[in-house]
Amino acid sequence: MGKRITIDPVTRIEGHLRIDCQVDGGKVTNAWSSGQMWRGIEVILKDRDPRDAWIFTQRFCGV
């Protein structure tokens, strides 16, 4: 039932965003947003010298 609308990529933002909408009877009944890119910075930070952490965390987003 209903219709699924996907907007991917969402432009004019930083990063790779995807939006999915479930439309039933002309109404949005559910919606999902998802980041389509993962670098694993949390994994990279593990066991690292804490003084090095900012180099990575400040590069989550360059905007």
Next chain:
Amino acid sequence: MNQRIQGLGNRLAEVSRRDFIKWCSAAAVYLGLPAGMGEKIAEAATAPQRPPVLWLSAQECTGCGETLLRANHPTLETLILDVISLEYYETLNTGAGHQAEEARVEAMKKYEGQYILVVDGSIPVKDDGIYCKIGGKTALSLLEEMGSKAFATIAIGSCSSWGGVPSADPNPTGATPVHQIFKDKGIKTPVVNIPGCPPNPYNFLGTVLYFLTLKKLPELDAELRPKFAYGRLIHENCERRPHFDAGRFAKQFGDEGHRQGHCLYMLGCKGPETFNNCPAILFNDVGSGAWPVGTGHPCFGCSEKGVGFHAPLHSPARPIYVTPPTLYASVFPEQGKGASGTAAALAAGIAGAVIGAGAAMAKNLGKSSEDGGEEK
């Protein structure tokens, strides 16, 4: 041509024809071209046929796009409205979803073999590349598709040049640079790397202008970096270099040496092993001191493969080569050392530096002459 430049000047009311020609001449000098090439650059930059550019974003943070906003000659709007024709860039496209995808496919078809592909961000290859997707396609498949039909590719930023942040140990997503993907897939499109995190916008713009003017890519080093920008170590042009040679170091943040603006080598500055032009062209057009070392922080080698995001921030650099000064007097003479140790330190011009560093540099002295020879 004059008319065209005048036309450009009219569109950008704040830029006079004189300023524009002046800027083009400065660009020529920066690129290592004769000053007379300024006119040619002006001609190329105002040509009615603007080269089509497609911009692919993979594992990136948009810092490389942002860095172009900090360029004043030309500004980003001049670049994308007057110098190049930006056909596809996720961050700036008006249409979203399938409209953006259509624009990409259409531009690729229309300009096959002619467009410049700019890539920011590394390409994840682990688990079939699922860690970066655009419109349901992996960055890996998009790069293959777009790269094979491009005239040339510019990898902007450390991520696309050699892996950058995402490739840091343990490289959870298999982040891979563009030139490596091309090699693995047998794609012959030439690649220019503009590493840096973010790179200086003028290193990118300089490459674009060089291409527009001479219709070929600039001379590259072994790491595919343009020699006009990455030909020398940061250490060679650093304003704190005399302190290094004289053995004056900051040993802790905020200590006397740090407050005096001494060399940051002992705080882990990676200038001695990082090839870039930061101290020469600086950042943001705000005057002297506008670069990391100028603000009192050691360079962490963001643009250098195997250094930035790989070597610990505060571990000492491994100097690649050190061009020695003729003979500096030692500021703090070493005491109680054997003759050979003192001689080695003196020869390297850094008497009083950490034990071992002097010897390591003395060992490298012979290399400096051959390395110096590669500069044109």
